Amino acid sequence: MIQGELFGEPSEPSAPRERSEPASGAVLLPDWLDADAQLRLVAACRDWARGPAGLHAVRMPTGGVMSVRMVSLGWHWYPYGYRRTAADGAPVKPFPPLLGDLARRAVADAYGEGVAGIAGAASYEPDIAIVNHYAHGTKMGLHQDRDERADAPVVSFSLGDSCVFRLGNTETRTRPWTDLELRSGDLLVFGGPARFAYHGVVRTLAGTADPALGLVGRLNITVRQSGLG
Template sequence: MNTLFGDDVLHRPTPQLPDGAHYVPHWLTLEQQRWLVARFHEFPDWMVRLGRSALVAATGDPSAGDDYTPDAALVNYYDDAARMGMHQDKDEHSTAPVISLSIGDTCLFRFGNTQTRNKPYQDIALASGDLFVFGGPSRMAYHGIPKIYPGTAPQGCGLEAGRINITMRVTGLNG
């Protein structure tokens, strides 16, 4: 158990994911989460560095982020009732990995297959500070958010309620 989070954080099992998908619980510290929330409306150079660091952390490959330069970020806010149906991130012209960061309330993240919105899929509780990356054979996997768990945001993350999801992508549109 990471002592930074103390004994009050329950152990969450690491799911068995398909090739190209990576889950890194507690990747962001509370201080880092607060910093990101405070910069909610910006997309400066620090986001590129964050994306590269996330890719290295998820894959364990120190060179994984060398050529990764996200040029777009989606920042979604989810309140207690928000949902997002199963979908593929297929508007980009690039097959570079998608990096997803969670801040605030825990959500039920449904990560599926590349062929259909239906089963098989896995449900993963993404908590504040968690990192999820999908690329390679999993890049076109269907995924969605069927549920938000209100009141689960850790004190000090920068949000009193709700969830922010930051998704970084390489669009392939700049060249």
């Protein structure tokens, strides 16, 4: 549950982490969200998670059910496309201006003066957000974000427990790939050559969230531009 009763142990103090570019077009900005921003986003996620059109488990066409639960904003994602109604038949919740503002700033900070060289970055107008909740022990297999009709960057915010995030290549789910530790407050943007890279969450690191967040598990907010008009 997003609103849980358990709390993780605080992380040990560590040296500041530096910006990195794990692949061409992919930029990791550690601690991009400060403590107040994280608290505001966790509170917003609790509101978005409430029904109707709230947090739900996704059933795949094969019949399996994803262990990660999610809620969509702006457009409802289903395997493999988007629509205006959620899994329970209710209208999808609107895309929040809060996330649009954050995502545009994230793209600008990630690419800086090179923003013009990344497809869709200079004119970035996101209209979709997918909030994923990872309970302890859940993961997400390697996949591509290919259901949009735009090649604009994907913006990813991490909240709560840390995770091992695998950023692969654009051709196959096999190597080469790079494993990254994403912590609460981290920003990951991937566009340009990395836009359609396979990626997933290998595991979450239970108990690594700051207890002040009041969050059990991990929240990931991905913001995208649909190109759907």
